[in-house]
Amino acid sequence: MWKILKYSFIDLFRSKWILSYLFFFFIVSEGLIYFNGNLSKSVASLMNIILFLCSLIGIMFGTIYYYNSKEFIQLILAQPLKRSSIFIGHYLGMNLSLVSAFVIGTGLPFLLNGVIFSDFADSFVLLLLIGVFLTSIFSAISYYISLKSENRIAGFGLSIFIWLFFAVIYDGLLMVALLYFEDYPLDKFSLIAIMFNPIDISRILILLKLDISAMMGYSGAVFSKFFGTYLGMSISMLMLMLWSLVPIIFINKSAKSKDF
């Protein structure tokens, strides 16, 4: 598994896609710091970009990379290797390269501008952590989808739809539900609903670090109380971990029984 991880990581990290991904994040965060001149605001603007891009790039890259390296996988499968180690190694290698491109690209400009010594060090670390989680979660989901579907177009379409669902449609449905049932106490319901969408968990976690004044409104208090505590923080972190683990388990399961 580690050997395959290493090969796919090295293979990918030399590709111009990953390098341009890294470079893109570098430019964006450097630009945000340069134009805002204010680290806390840069962290806030970066939040939206990370929520949007990490998940989207993860989803797209997962599918594309799987379909592109299908022949390579088939070749490897001929070797006396365990299937689970082939697929999980392959996935982890891809994920690791995406993650490290993101971390280096985003982290370097902030480090150069001295974020470690500012008050935003913890929200910045949280931001990086969330980017890492989102990348892993969505690349795993898309990897699983492409593993399941032989048809490239269908796999790609489904992946994009999944991303669209979590990024936009889910919130829309949630809002409709909140408005429709506005006469009922919905605090707990919305907290639980948020936990089933990794993008929402990430958004709220960062938001509570940055936008506290608005979140502190009467009902926001419930949320900041929950997410402000260690319990809330660890539950949401746990959910993010679960979200990144479950697709890997599914990949493993489906890889074992797949015909080529």
Place this chain on the structure above:
Amino acid sequence: MIRINIIFLLFLFSMQSYANIIVSSNSDIKTIKQAVEIAKDGETILIKEGLYEESDIVIEKSLKIIGEDEAVIKAKDGNKVFIINSDNVLIKNLTIKDMKTSYIEDISAIKINNSNSVIIENNTLINTFFGIYAANCTNLIIRDNNIISNAVEQSSSANGIHLWKCKNILVENNHVEKHRDGIYFEFVKNSLIKNNYSKLNLRYGLHFMFSDNNRYYKNRFEDNGAGVAVMYSNNIEMIENDFVENWGTNAYGLLLKEIKDSKINNNLFKTNTIGIFGESVIRCQFEHNDFMNNGWALKFISSSEQNNFLYNNFIGNTFDLATNKNSISYNVFKNNYWSSYNGYDLNKDGIGDKPHKPVDLFSTVISDSPVAIILLRSMFVDMMNFAEKIVPVITPAGLEDLEPMMKEIKHD
């Protein structure tokens, strides 16, 4: 000759010629109470440095009571210290401390009843229950005092400066900290509140009710439980005040309730949960204020009418304006700068060519269903707001700034 003069001057000073009575631990008059009893109308009492443990000093004549540095009065049994019942009294340079909490009596360091022309100046009040309590007074001056308590809960704490049914009061340069209300006014008219600093109070930094024709200048209200509350008053001027960091589940920089014909100009509202919360605010001017990084810059209930919002800066607020429902309220928004404005200025006159709608769809949604705040900054909400901006359906149609400024307004 000069030397003789200097010696003469020194002699004069050492005589303390300006004091008629000197209170000191090593003179005949050892207590302030005794001094007040023997003093005649219009005389001056000087209190030398030292710790005096006294209470219930009733002043029934015109006196000047002045403390030397380090003249400290510790309230005996925690009871009230000065009770002023006469006109023309000055209390200066004293430190008064350690009052007890009472649920029956309004215990205060300095209580002024039915008096005219009283000056309370340059005192330090520490852990007093009520700091300065004035009832039915005119021409008071409360200046340069440091009033610091250690209130923990509202029910067992009291106000720093408490004025009830007074007229022509000047409250200036005071520092009020950790009380229930920093400065409390009820039925106070024609007064000026200037350069005060009120912070960390449990309820309001400044609280006033039924008080008409007052002016508030250059005060700073910081990190109070619920900010500043101004209720049931007319003709108020609030100018160049700072409302900062009033955070909490039910906090605002400034709460206006039943206010008419007032001016709120050149103030700064920064990082409050709600900058100004308005209920039944009628015919008021809001000009040249800065609203920065608040949760809501303005939140107005639809009973507010005929207000003018001109030349204000709205920068980096999560929501610039929220109102309930879709009523036309005859409020005018004009020539404000909105950092969320995304229009253009083709003729380069500094005024945006496209009206700005400060109420976005999401803030309307939130006033219907407050829990929906959990969707703040989600991509869906951004898309929804964007769609609503292009084709407004739900947001109040009449509520817009027809001439938004393109650049941040510099107030002079």
